[in-house]
Amino acid sequence: MIGFNKPYFSGKELQYIQEAIRLEKLSGNGEFTQRCQSFFEQRYGFKKTLLTQSCTAALEMAAILLDIKPGDEVIMPSYTFVSTANAFVLRGAKIVFADSNENEPNISVAHVAQLISAKTRAIVVVHYAGVACDMDAIMALAKKNNLFVVEDAAQAIDSFYRNKSLGSIGHVAAFSFHETKNIISGEGGMLVINDEQFVKRAEIIWEKGTNRSAFFRGEVDKYNWVDVGSSFLPSEITAAFLWAQLEQLDFIQQRRKQHWQQYWDGLKEMANAKFFQLPVIPEYATNNAHIFYLSTTSSVAQRVLLYCLKHAGVQAIFHYLPLHQSPFFTQGSAPAKLPNAERFAETLIRLPLFVELTHSDIAQACAAVKTCFDLKHAELQPAGNP
Ligand SMILES: *Cc1c(COP(=O)(O)O)cnc(C)c1O
Numbered sequence: 001m002i003g004f005n006k007p008y009f010s011g012k013e014l015q016y017i018q019e020a021i022r023l024e025k026l027s028g029n030g031e032f033t034q035r036c037q038s039f040f041e042q043r044y045g046f047k048k049t050l051l052t053q054s055c056t057a058a059l060e061m062a063a064i065l066l067d068i069k070p071g072d073e074v075i076m077p078s079y080t081f082v083s084t085a086n087a088f089v090l091r092g093a094k095i096v097f098a099d100s101n102e103n104e105p106n107i108s109v110a111h112v113a114q115l116i117s118a119k120t121r122a123i124v125v126v127h128y129a130g131v132a133c134d135m136d137a138i139m140a141l142a143k144k145n146n147l148f149v150v151e152d153a154a155q156a157i158d159s160f161y162r163n164k165s166l167g168s169i170g171h172v173a174a175f176s177f178h179e180t181k182n183i184i185s186g187e188g189g190m191l192v193i194n195d196e197q198f199v200k201r202a203e204i205i206w207e208k209g210t211n212r213s214a215f216f217r218g219e220v221d222k223y224n225w226v227d228v229g230s231s232f233l234p235s236e237i238t239a240a241f242l243w244a245q246l247e248q249l250d251f252i253q254q255r256r257k258q259h260w261q262q263y264w265d266g267l268k269e270m271a272n273a274k275f276f277q278l279p280v281i282p283e284y285a286t287n288n289a290h291i292f293y294l295s296t297t298s299s300v301a302q303r304v305l306l307y308c309l310k311h312a313g314v315q316a317i318f319h320y321l322p323l324h325q326s327p328f329f330t331q332g333s334a335p336a337k338l339p340n341a342e343r344f345a346e347t348l349i350r351l352p353l354f355v356e357l358t359h360s361d362i363a364q365a366c367a368a369v370k371t372c373f374d375l376k377h378a379e380l381q382p383a384g385n386p
Helices: 013-022 031-044 055-065 082-089 109-115 135-145 196-206 212-216 236-246 249-270 299-311 339-347 359-374
Strands: 048-052 073-077 094-098 120-126 148-152 172-176 189-193 292-296 348-351
Touching: 013 031, 013 236, 031 048, 031 189, 031 236, 048 055, 048 196, 048 236, 055 082, 055 148, 055 172, 055 189, 055 196, 073 082, 082 094, 082 120, 094 109, 109 135, 120 135, 135 148, 189 196, 196 212, 236 249, 249 292, 249 359, 292 299, 292 339, 299 339, 299 348, 299 359, 339 348
Parallel strands: 073 094, 073 120, 120 148, 148 172
Antiparallel strands: 048 189, 172 189, 292 348
């Protein structure tokens, strides 16, 4: 069986964790945290970064930082992970879900424009599969309406929009180092602050509402409770692990991109209206090879292909159930229609993608896709209970 994901280890993780132990500083914001943060700031031009325990935590920090209050409206795509929405719901915000684009799962800017009201405070974009949303259009819309922009860049490490790194464009951004992402630390994440006005307060929220970071820099002589906050920072054990990954970032990215390209080359001849579409990468976006997906022609085709691939020894999986249709959001009432988000939920399939895949694994996965379709379209019929 070719599994869907396998975490990559650079081999230096334990060595750096041992070093953290030797330094006898295991709580947060130590040597390894600083090293990781500097790396990201220098490499991607982020104004300020703070490692967090997850991308979820970074999004929660973003919602506090933007001072989102009960009744505020926050616009975001329905086709995303629950944390994008939960972080703002926890502040009492009303979530307004926008549809995806027709040809790719990212948020439709035209739809966002229609959803802006006097109560809208922020737009949250999600760079699905690490492929950029149309950030010039989003930033222009936000500026015109005096809104904040949060980038949920959970999947978007080392990816770019017109030469700007993703995560460097919105007022704030959140990354994930969850085991399933390109760069990992088990659980882990990072808040990026690009707007100077938020830098100081972000550090305070990060450190339980205290000015402890300023204290350790010698800027104040005692540290005190000065704002709301929580314990958002990860331990040095996590940061040490992450550092071992960052040293191999170029290798990881090079491998993933090779694999992604092999899928593309292997499947492009079948990418047509009868079988499936391949991912669309707009001209303004780069591909960081976080996900390789196909969009099938119907929910039945999705179901049958998943089943067929499983039998061929390839673990493929669908992705998000749209949040606008979720039990928590609808509370039993009929959901609005967001046709593109619903279609991606019903038709999208992700194929295995991880560093240690071999050329022959991917060849086998591509062959399995072909065989599944070659079994004749006749077989891609509702199959009782696949
Ligand atoms: C993975 C992911 C998250 C959550 O990341 P965690 O680090 O697990 O909290 C949030 N948003 C998106 C779009 C994701 O893909």
